[in-house]
Amino acid sequence: MFKKYDVIVIGAGPAGCTAAKRLAENGFHVLLVEKLKLPREKSCSGILIQKSMTLVKQYYGKDIPLSAMCTPIENRGMIFTDSHGKEFRFEQEGRNIWRSVFDHWLAQQAVMAGAALLDDTMVTGCIESPGLVTVTMHKEGTSSFGAAAECVIDCEGVVGRLKRQLMKIEPSYIKTYQVFYEGISSLDPHYFYAYLQPEFSGYDAWFNVKDDMPVLGVSMPAADSVKTDSVIRTGADEAAICAYYQRFLSYMKENHGLCLKKKIREERWLMPQIKPGCPIDLGRGRVFFAGEAAGFLNPMGEGISAGMESGACIADAIIQTHHFKEIDKIYEFYEKNSAALHQYMQRQWRFLGEISSAFSCMKQ
Ligand SMILES: Cc1cc2nc3c(=O)[nH]c(=O)nc-3n(C[C@H](O)[C@H](O)[C@H](O)COP(=O)(O)OP(=O)(O)OC[C@H]3O[C@@H](n4cnc5c(N)ncnc54)[C@H](O)[C@@H]3O)c2cc1C
Incomplete structure (x- = not known):
């Protein structure tokens, strides 16, 4: 009865768009669902660090469009004052962008790669049965409807409704x-x-x-x-x-x-709220988490690169596995693919813990 996809990706932020694009261009039948109307607002400082710029080039094969930039376009790095008033300078080339335009552009790239996009549509539930996940969605002014997939990638961002439903936990924010x-x-x-x-x-x-x-x-x-x-x-x-x-x-x-x-x-x-050791959670059953939903976030709220990279890591794990029979294999590949990202995140938080007493617990 339901329209069936290989993968349903929830959330059109950096994680969801990157996962959807990568899967679609590799021949997977993908649905990307976004609860807000695009272009959507997301509170952000809109700094693309050098790593984010490199990842955009790597995953999207293009330069960030000028329309996404704000002035001054060039970001030269971060000046950071620690808890005692001591200043640290980190010089590196970055970009100053508006998130609404940037994320919309990412979603358009996913669509151009072949992903179907439903915006203004909230995923309200997700039920796993053997070999299948059924996703229920709601669009204002219409009755709820569903779609099915071999698996789901949950990229809902910080307040993951599905993740909270699935895991019955209240994370710290x-x-x-x-x-x-x-x-x-x-x-x-x-x-x-x-x-x-x-x-x-x-x-x-x-x-x-x-x-x-x-x-x-x-x-x-x-x-x-x-x-x-x-x-x-x-x-x-x-x-x-x-x-x-x-x-x-x-x-x-x-x-x-x-x-x-x-x-x-x-x-x-x-x-x-990132805890010492930076625990991450890659998913439950056929529902994988990526981006902030998985717990990926670097110090000072730098999460665009982590979103894109983790989205690519889960997409690559699915591509490497070729089919959806061995879900454990997908987890194995996802863990391997995202190990460097996780270590990068741990190093960044440890470094912050070492130079700032406000974050000393992150030294562990
Ligand atoms: C104030 C602030 C400043 C920041 N500044 C920077 C910065 O300068 N540089 C940087 O790199 N990072 C910054 N970040 C962090 C960065 O914004 C996030 O880490 C990044 O957006 C995470 O990407 P994501 O794809 O995981 O989630 P998001 O970008 O949050 O995307 C999740 C998407 O899922 C959608 N969604 C949620 N639930 C559902 C549902 N049930 N159904 C359908 N869709 C759903 C949401 O509407 C959203 O579009 C900042 C964060 C904050 C709060």
Whole structure:
């Protein structure tokens, strides 16, 4: 009764688009489902580090389109201030992009490779029966409908509804709050600035510039559990995050010539809280996880490269296995393919733990 695919990929972010594109261009019958209408908004600093640029070239065979860029187009690296106020500079070439345009472009590449795309469609459930996964979907204004596949790649991002359903766990999250302004500062807009002083955040605070707009952000561990797909704005967290933000704003005004004319917009989002050792989860049965849904995220919220790479790793594992009879083999290949990515992530977090007392637990 249901339309049948080889693979259904859930979520058109960097992980889902890369997995869908790679599978489709290798002859697999793929459906990519995205709950929001594309181009969709995703709170992000929009910095593509050098690794992300290399992966775009490798997986997509093209340069990032100019339409996805914002000024200054060139990002020259990160300037990072540790918990004691000591500055570290990491110089490397990157790009400054708008996520909505960039991710839409990734999804278009998947479609051009042959993947079917359903946007504005939420996956609401996923049931595994022998040799098959049935996925239920809902599009506003229509009744629910289903599709079946040999397997599913869940790339839902941070608040994975399916992952929470499947594993019956409530992961820990970091809440983020960032604000775009009309204004100026004395900082070089070619850099991304991260601040780990405990008075400015319970995790990290940041500053960057997009199309001449100064952007300030703060973050902290979420005190309340996230029971729905919406980002909760509640009591204790709200007061604390606002207090961090006000202190950070004053600091930037006093120390970095920040002069603001007008608030343009504010964004609240979540990130996974990465634990010591960086545990990841590759899936359950015929449902594989990739990107943030699997737990891949580098320090300072750098997750676009990890999303694309893990999406490619699971796609390659399926391609290498050729068929869906031996699911264990797919896991074996996925683990092998993603080992270098996992080690990279562990090294990055360990390094952060070594240079910043705020993250000393990550040294393990
Ligand atoms: C404030 C902030 C700043 C950041 N800045 C940077 C940065 O500068 N550089 C960087 O590399 N990383 C940055 N990140 C991290 C980066 O955004 C993520 O790590 C990355 O987007 C993860 O990719 P993903 O494909 O796993 O998930 P996502 O990009 O989150 O994509 C998941 C997709 O799945 C869809 N979806 C979810 N549930 C369903 C469902 N049930 N059915 C259908 N679709 C569904 C969502 O709508 C979404 O489009 C930042 C994160 C935050 C919060």
